[in-house]
Amino acid sequence: MEISENNRPTSLEEALAQANRQLLQSEKLAAIGQIAAGVAHEINNPVGYVQSNIQTLGNYLQDLFRITDAVASAGSVDELKSIRDNIDYDYVRGDLDDLLKESLEGLDRIKKIIASLKDFSHAEEEAFKPADLHRGIETTLNVVNNELKYKAEVHTDFGDIPSIECIVSQVNQVAMNLLVNAAHAIEQFGRIDIRTGQSGDEVWFEVEDNGAGIDPSNLTHLFEPFYTTKPVGKGTGLGLALSKSIVDKHSGRIEVDSVIGRGTRFRVWLPIQQAGVAPTA
Numbered sequence: 631m632e633i634s635e636n637n638r639p640t641s642l643e644e645a646l647a648q649a650n651r652q653l654l655q656s657e658k659l660a661a662i663g664q665i666a667a668g669v670a671h672e673i674n675n676p677v678g679y680v681q682s683n684i685q686t687l688g689n690y691l692q693d694l695f696r697i698t699d700a701v702a703s704a705g706s707v708d709e710l711k712s713i714r715d716n717i718d719y720d721y722v723r724g725d726l727d728d729l730l731k732e733s734l735e736g737l738d739r740i741k742k743i744i745a746s747l748k749d750f751s752h753a754e755e756e757a758f759k760p761a762d763l764h765r766g767i768e769t770t771l772n773v774v775n776n777e778l779k780y781k782a783e784v785h786t787d788f789g790d791i792p793s794i795e796c797i798v799s800q801v802n803q804v805a806m807n808l809l810v811n812a813a814h815a816i817e818q819f820g821r822i823d824i825r826t827g828q829s830g831d832e833v834w835f836e837v838e839d840n841g842a843g844i845d846p847s848n849l850t851h852l853f854e855p856f857y858t859t860k861p862v863g864k865g866t867g868l869g870l871a872l873s874k875s876i877v878d879k880h881s882g883r884i885e886v887d888s889v890i891g892r893g894t895r896f897r898v899w900l901p902i903q904q905a906g907v908a909p910t911a
């Protein structure tokens with residue numbers, strides 16, 4: 631951490647807090663960098679077919695204009711009919727609806743991905759505010775979809791929960807780390823379940839996979855910074871350490887349940903209201 635003269639921290643505690651903030655930010659940037667390629671791919675696909683649909687629509691319009699133009703000049707209704715038969719009017723009409731519908735869906739998908747990225751990267755946000763956890767999870771799913779879809783069928787089972795006081799971009803980051811870990815734990819193609827619920831004055835969300843599972847002797851190391859079983863260059867071992875620091879900051883906790891060869895479930899508990907945390911500006 632670089633400390634210049636004019637922002638020298640006044641205490642060790644403050645220096646640590648500052649280092650933690652920078653670490654959070656840089657891990658998030660690294661994560662966003664990693665998924666940017668995936669997101670680009672995800673957007674590229676609908677852009678591709680919307681573009682080709684618009685080209686086809688242009689051709690269809692040319693055909694349809696041939697009929698409307700002929701209305702002014704044609705000598706007889708039969709002449710119009712023969713133009714209409716020539717362009718295979720019924721097919722064009724049916725396909726036009728399909729092309730428009732598919733294109734609108736594609737554009738909608740692109741809009742969702744972009745909105746999710748915006749939601750996801752509220753980097754400046756540091757204050758605890760009431761937020762909809764389900765929306766956060768949906769946002770995160772949209773962002774990591776590309777990492778998940780080739781590895782697992784993702785199921786959501788959302789309970790009836792109130793909004794919770796949290797720093798939503800950071801909670802999204804926890805969800806992202808758990809989801810990406812779950813996908814990495816699955817060797818070929820598996821299943822990931824995301825559930826939410828409430829118990830007393832706490833809300834929980836969990837991510838369960840049917841992947842490799844974790845050896846009981848490793849469970850105690852999971853949240854240590856730089857603990858990773860992934861090959862060099864693949865994992866930094868910071869995902870869970872940062873997730874824990876975020877959850878601690880929210881006065882919550884993370885539970886792990888894992889059976890080797892069967893799968894793993896991470897459950898995050900968060901208080902609905904933050905007691906005694908003065909909202910930071």
Ligand SMILES: Nc1ncnc2c1ncn2[C@@H]1O[C@H](COP(=O)(O)OP(=O)(O)OP(=O)(O)O)[C@@H](O)[C@H]1O
Pocket residue numbers: 807811812815839841842843844852857858859860864865866867868869870871894
């Ligand atoms: N769902 C899971 N199933 C099996 N093992 C897991 C799971 N989640 C975490 N682990 C184990 O915990 C280790 C630490 O996870 P963590 O997210 O902190 O780091 P990482 O995924 O290795 O690297 P990154 O910094 O890229 O997240 C992983 O390397 C893996 O061994």
Ligand SMILES: [Mg+2]
Pocket residue numbers: 807810811865869870
């Ligand atoms: Mg990880």
